[in-house]
Amino acid sequence: MDERIKVDQVSFTYEEGADPALTSIDMKVQPGEFVAVLGHNGSGKSTLAKLLNALYIPTEGAVIVCGLDTRDESRVWDIRQQAGMIFQNPDNQIVATVVKEDVAFGLENLGVPTEDMPARIESALAAVRMNEFADSAPHMLSGGQKQRVAIAGILAMEPSVIIADEATAMLDPSGRKEVLDTVRRLNRQKGITVVWITHFMEEAAQADRVVVVNQGRIARMGSPREVFQHIDEMRDLHLDVPHMTALAAELRKGGMPIPQDVLTVEEMAQEVCKLLCPSD
């Protein structure tokens, strides 16, 4: 069990006789990895997220999280403590009327002694840079701040995996950046494994690995550079590629030798500079 998460030939059907939401999914996530799961609406990516912390149990196959099988009912709470989940709507996952009490919610559920709670709450809030809001009411916060509180609520439980189920879908661009940056920092600094479910290409481009899901199956898997090279295939799946990758393709069509795997504005700028002043 070297991998953090192992999805082994998993199929999932919501109700008997219905079309399967997921079919024969196989994937592994290594410790410390940042994996983006990409897909358009109804592709099954959210279903996949919920299978990863035993909110759903696979109809066929097995999901192993931190060495624990999600089909084993006696270990459900251990799995959920190990694999924390952030949801899409920031309002619908905050339970308490005060930020620090919401962070405490998971600890209360785990039965952590009361005297240990304040220190864990404080360090969790510090990790998402929300200390100064410890005594605020959640409805006074912005969407991005609420999602950071949700992340703190999970961090306090000391998980080894964070699963974000379209955690940025309802936020404005600055809130999106705020939340993604927070999770990326936790991934780098604390080595927390991240499964980042999204339909934003620019977010997926920042991952170590991208898994593209379409119609309940894995359509493609690999580093963002590999995956986004297949521009036509991605468009067939109703997915875009990052703007710069698309621009690179257009420029190449126009005869400029720009490499195919450009992802960010900085990289593009570098490539263009190289073309313009080859001496550098």
Place this chain on the structure above:
Amino acid sequence: MLKNITMGQYYPVDSFVHRLDPRIKIVLTIAFIVAVFMVHSLVGYAIVLGFVYLTSRMANIPFRMLTKGLKPLRFILVLTFLLNLFFSTEGTTLIRLGFIHITHQGLSQAVHYSLRLMFLVVGTSLLTLTTSPIMLSDGIEMLLSPLKRFHFPAHELGMMMSIALRFIPTLLEETDKIQKAQMARGADFESGNLLQRAKAMVPLLVPLFVSAFRRAGDLAMAMEARCYHGGEHRTRLRVLKITQKDFIACAAMAGLILLIVVEGIIL
């Protein structure tokens, strides 16, 4: 506008009374109501009034905040007074004017009932003014928890109350949003008679209910994902502790009851 909506009536200052354990405050409020019902003379009511006044001073609450709570009740108070005055016809007659027949007993009953009602409201306001809703729901949960033995869902009730408090501002915001959306499409919430206005609320309430149910589903899943599995083996961040203050408060209440009893025997 939404700033302190979850606080309800709560008057957020720090005081001796604010810092009392909510359980004790709830029990003492019930004791106070019993004490008010034991009073049978005007002197007794004066004692109760003095007690209320002293408590409000100790709670750092302006006395008029307490009397403000009586305002919405003025019709019921007047009605109680008049009904008792005119419709109890026993006892010695004081005034007889045509069909109006006021007796001594009727008058004293009218005074008693309205004073009792007033003190009931003032006493409970004293509780809600000095206890935040979340503490109140904690207190109720803890007081009811012995009933768990008889399968009474005390923890679930407390959780429901605190979630309701959490979602009041969210749902208010949403109501506002839906209302504006419907107004933009020509809905009229302000004109017409009561029935028409009630009917105009339907396009507001239906989407609100639908969304509340969706939120409930999402929240249930989020709670489960954070290992929520009911009240068993659960610890708490906020632990209620009975302190010396609470004993002092209990002694004060015992003093009030004793005074009333003694006063009832003497007079």
